[in-house]
Amino acid sequence: MGARVPTLVRAPAAPTISENLNLFVKIKIVVIILSCMTMSMSAFEGTDADALLNFRASLSNAKALSNWDPALNPFPCSGNRGNWVGVLCFQANIWGLQLENMGLMGRIDIDSLVALPYLRTISIMNNTFSGPFPDIKKLSKLKSVFLSYNHFTGEIPDDAFSGMNSLKKVFLSNNEFTGQIPSSLTGLPKLMVLGFDGNKFKGKIPDFQQKSLNKINVAYNELEGPIPARLSQMDPNSFEGNPRLCGPPLASCSTPLIIRKKAPILKIVLIVLVMALLLALIAAALIIFHLKSKQSSLQQPQKTSTSNDQNNFVVAHHQKVADGKRGEHGKLAFLRDDRERFDLQDLLRASAEILGSATFGSSYKAGVADGQTVVVKRYKKMNNVGREEFHEHMGRLGCLNHPNLLPYVAYYYRKEEKLLLSDFVENGCLASQLHGNRNLDEPGLDWPTRLRIVKGVVRGLAYLYNALPSIVAPHGHLKSSNVLLDEFFEPLLTDYALMPMINLDHAQTLMMAYKSPEYAEQGRITKKTDIWSLGILILEILTGKFPENYLSLKHNSDADIASWVNTMIKEKRTGEVFDEEMGGVGNSKSELLKLLKIGLSCCEVDVERRLDMKDVVEQIEELREGDNHELRKYSSRIYNIDEGDDYISRAV
Structure with a gap:
């Protein structure tokens, strides 16, 4: 055999210098592009996150902003969704901050917000910010500013709104601003709404000429002089509480001031009558003096009969x-x-x-x-x-x-x-009826009376919500000692709507609204805080148990009556929940369970899961004094128990 000729395998040609260079350049370009994209995204998100963190650092009592944490989520925005509480987003850009009812205080660091180029709206309403007006003109692209219901003080600089040509809405209501309304507002071409009521502004209303301005409220200030003609068609209520203002839509500027102060016609008539009687009153002054002296001497024995x-x-x-x-x-x-x-x-x-x-x-x-x-x-x-x-x-x-x-x-x-x-009110308060010492001649409140009391309380509370929409917690101090009972045992709410007038430090330690779970956890109250107090009251009425929340300085979940009721239900001891002294239940066992469920739904720690006022009213009004249908089905569905009628009959 002839020698085998080895098969030669041709080695691949080595890349040329030119090909190596092209490949290197391509790889380098890809690396640079990816690096730039990463740096750009990181820089953008880092700028937004850092700006918000700097802003939060300037605040005190910022527990409500605890999820502003890059470790939990480095991106404040995901598309149109805000990942950080109170952050409003559009296409991954921060366009708004809605930080309302959070108990925030401290200094508002406007400079940190300048780093948010797409910021268009900011609302910090119903917090406890104080001090001078923040320098918001640095945020020249803002469209709306909401600073109402805080404690800002002092005069607002006249140029405070200069250059804010996109501004449409400004709300500064219920603060303590003084001085004149800034004239720089008159130069804003897109201005639509102004809310300056409830302050201490003085002087004249600036001469607003913008056709876009369709609503203004300067009520309850210390303004004076004629109302600008451009505003003459506005709601007269927007100018009330300023007795020295005049001109349409109020009384003519030629009307005497003393008459202008009393707008209703009946009051004007009374004033005229009082002026007519003035001379007679002066003539009778000496007689009144002598009568008072005699009355004082006659009243002296009464003083000695009273206690110290x-x-x-x-x-x-x-x-x-x-x-x-x-x-x-x-x-x-x-x-x-x-x-x-x-x-x-x-x-x-x-x-x-x-x-x-x-x-x-x-x-x-x-x-x-x-x-x-x-x-x-x-x-x-x-x-x-x-x-x-x-x-x-x-x-x-x-x-x-x-x-x-x-x-x-x-x-x-x-x-x-x-x-x-x-x-x-003769019958005293609900607390004494529920927890006072009684004898056989004074039995506890029966079921129909308790249900009637609950319905009356809910109706009164709903009225407060409608009549006082500007107060976050329209009652603010709802508890059984603030529910009085008339001769027919109809409830009368008292100590309501005093929150705006109570010193904040005292309110935080004394008022029921500040003992709610949301205030204990986040330092804020909400429109649903009164609902929590209502839930505690309903459970107190059903159980006859005195809530420890009334005595504590802040909410304590371990001592919460709602926690106790939930525990009893989980242990299938629901029958032991209801007040043993509550008679008159008859065939209303299912209604008791329904009301118990409503009370617990009002006491949800999570505000979002808590019932709102409308739902409470609807569900309470549906309750009847007697209804025994489908008790077993209802109790099993709601409370995951299946003990039939026996468990509740033991309580009554």
Whole structure:
């Protein structure tokens, strides 16, 4: 055989220098592009995140912003969804901050927000920010600014809004701003809405000419002079509370000031009559003086018959009236036209019976003119409320009218303390009916009465929500001792809508709204905070158990009555939940369960899962005093128990 010729395998040709260079360049270009994209994305997100973190660092009590944490989520935005609480996004850009009802305070670091180029709206309403107006003109592209319901003070610079040509909405309501309304607002071409009510602005309203401006509210300030013609077609209520303002839509500027201060025609007639009687009153002054002297001597024996505490109440107030400031402090202001009038002297001379000492002060029962009996509550936790602010707020409360609200009849203002007068209610408060010592002749409240009380409380609370939409928690202090019962055991809510006037430090330790889970966890209250208080009240009415939340300084989940009820349900001991003294249940066992479920739904710790006011009203109104259909099915579905009628019959 011939020698085998080996097969030669041709080695691949080595790449040329040119090919190597091209490959290297291509790889390098890809690396550079990817690197640039990564750096760009990182830089963008880092800038947004860093800007927000710098902003949060300038705040105090920022627990509500705890998820602003790059470790949890490095991106504040994902498309149109905000990953960080209160952050509004559009196409992965931050275009808004909605940080409302969070208990935030501290300095607003506008400079940190300048780094957000797409920011168009900012709302920090209903927090506790204080100090001067923030320099928002640095955010020149903003379209809306909401700073209402804080504690900002001082004058706003006249050029505060210069250059903000995209600005459409500005809300500064219910702060403590002074000085004049900035004229720089008149140069904003797109301005649509202004809310400046509830401050202390002075001077004239700027001459707004923008055709885009369709709503303005400057009520309850200290403005004066003619209203600009451009605003003459606006709602007259937008200008009320400024007695020195004049011109359409208010009274003519030629109308005397004293008449302008009293817009309703009936009040104008009364003023004319009072002026006509002025000379007669002056002529009778000496007679009145002698009559008062005789009355004082006649009343002296009554003072000696009262207790030491009652004497202290009368004597202390006599001293205050006689301190040389009678003209400033010496009058009662009545809020109701259907009550017999009496003056402060009549009240101070009346025999007083101490009813008790509550969280805000003492209460007295006093008999005044023609056998009329009133309750006088002394409040010492309102001394940071200005005179005009107090008068204006009480004026609003005086307009409230609902069968389940105990009306405020009159009030007395003094810097150190305030007096609020209301009618005396014979049956006392719900707390004493539920937890007071009783005998066989005074049985506990039966089921129909308790259901009627719950319905009345809900109706009164719903009315407050509709009538006072600007107050975050319209009641704010709902508990069984603030629910009075009339002679027919209809409930009357009291101590309502006082939150805006209570010193914040006292409110945080005393008022029920500040004992809610959301305030304990996030330092804020919401529109659903009163719902939580209502839920606690419903459970108290059903169980007869006194809620420990009333006594604690803040919410304690371990001591929460709702937690106790849930535990009993899980242990299939629902029958032990209901008050043993509650009679009259009959065939209403399923209704008891329904109301128990509603109460628990009102006490959800998660505010988003908690019932809203509309749902509460609908569900409560559906309840009836007697309904026994499908008890087993209902109880199994709601509470995962299947013990039939027996478990509930043991409780009643």
